[in-house]
Amino acid sequence: MAVTDHKIYLASKSPRRRELLRQIGVEFELLMLRDGGSRDGAVSEVPHKNEDPKDYVARIAREKAESGWAAVLWRKLPQRPVLAADTTVTIDGRILGKPANTSEAISMLQSLSGKTHQVLTSVAVMADDNLLQTTQCSEVSFGELSDQMLRAYCALSEPYDKAGGYGVQGYAAQFIERIAGSYSGIMGLPLFETTQLLQQAGIKIL
Helix, strand or coil: CCCCCEEEECCCCCHHHHHHHHHCCCCCECCCCCCCCCCCCCCCCCCCCCCCHHHHHHHHHHHHHHHHHHHHHHCCCCCCCCCEEECCCEEEEEEECCCCCCHHHHHHHHHCCCCEEEEEEEEEEEEEEEEEEEEEEEEEEECCCCCHHHHHHHCCHHHHHHHHHHCCHHHHEEEEHEEECCHHHHHHHCHHHHHHHHHHHHCCCC
């Protein structure tokens, strides 16, 4: 693909991913995938039975990028690379998605209390029917969380649009004893790996 304006499409609703792309100076347009037709529809994020967390997060990111590229062609938009990503939290082989309610959020955070878990973020870039993809893994260690802390935190809006029920950049930062890996990856877009993929797709960063 001959990239002339160095702009991409971002196939994500995440405000954190927008913030992170702006941080490294990447220009983008939002590409919202609608519910409905197979060429222009949303991607189901339901894990397959016994699906490995790394396979799951890579599959979802890939399907989002492929769906986004199909939408670009279907809508006859200017052809630019499509970036999609997916983040999941995993502990003991279990996939922790976004909590649907307070009791689910409390249960998720109880399972992370005093333990080390993994945050997987897969980034996929689709351009000219070519897929570039990588998956980054970080380890996050939580201190012990009291019931009072959990209930106070889960009374906030913060846990409910985030995998694992917490945001590393928000109030939950006080729970974290140690991080090994990519802070931006835990937020939802590992910037080192993302930069490499975009450069391979012909996007000039600096």
